Amino acid sequence: MNGPDAASAKKPTTNTEIRNWYNQKVASIPETDAKLKAQGASLEERAKAAVNTRHEARLEARSFMSNPLEVxxxxxxxxxxxxxxxxxxxxxxxxxxxxxxxxxxxxxxxLIDSSKRTNQTVNNHFANQQAKL
Known part of the structure; x- marks a missing residue:
């Protein structure tokens, strides 16, 4: 992340924060896909971008995790x-x-459609953890 917001962005630390961060990254896929479509990108190019966004979010989320065993x-x-x-x-x-x-x-x-979906069971697990705090 670059620019003035980079320094002020809080790195997620708990697994719940990390999951929320990941979900926000995945939620950006439809907007990015719409922009690529408007720019005339092929469906294959758009699918590659969606899959890459999700893949990069997966890797970055794991880099935030503090427990190496969980990773x-x-x-x-x-x-x-x-x-x-x-x-x-x-x-x-x-x-x-x-x-x-x-x-x-x-x-x-x-591939575009599936890249936009996250695992609801995992989301519910972390939502329940947050509710217990």
Whole structure:
């Protein structure tokens, strides 16, 4: 983050703050996608941007976490789910969409759509933790 807001931005420290930060980053995807669409970007370019935004948010959120064991557990989950420590690659997501029977532009639209969604179970978990404080 650059500019005058960078110094004043508070780094999230608790897992609940980190999850909220991550959700805010993911929530920016529709606006960015609309801008790219207005600029004439292809659906594939827009899908790559959406997937990249989510991927970068995933990595940055993990960098905020103070418990290395929790980070290792997330990486292990990703490894066993995707064969990669830091989540699925764009190509893996394309392959997965095609395996669901999608073709052409529907593949890329599905990646944009799925990039905007977060895990509601995880969100509820952290909302419940916050409510207990």
């Amino acid at each position: 290792m557990m997330l990486k292990a989950r990703d490894f066993f789910t995707y064969g990669r420590l830091d989540g699925p690659s764009f190509d893996q997501l394309v392959k997965g969409a095609k395996a669901k029977g999608l073709t052409g532009d529907a593949v890329y639209q599905s």
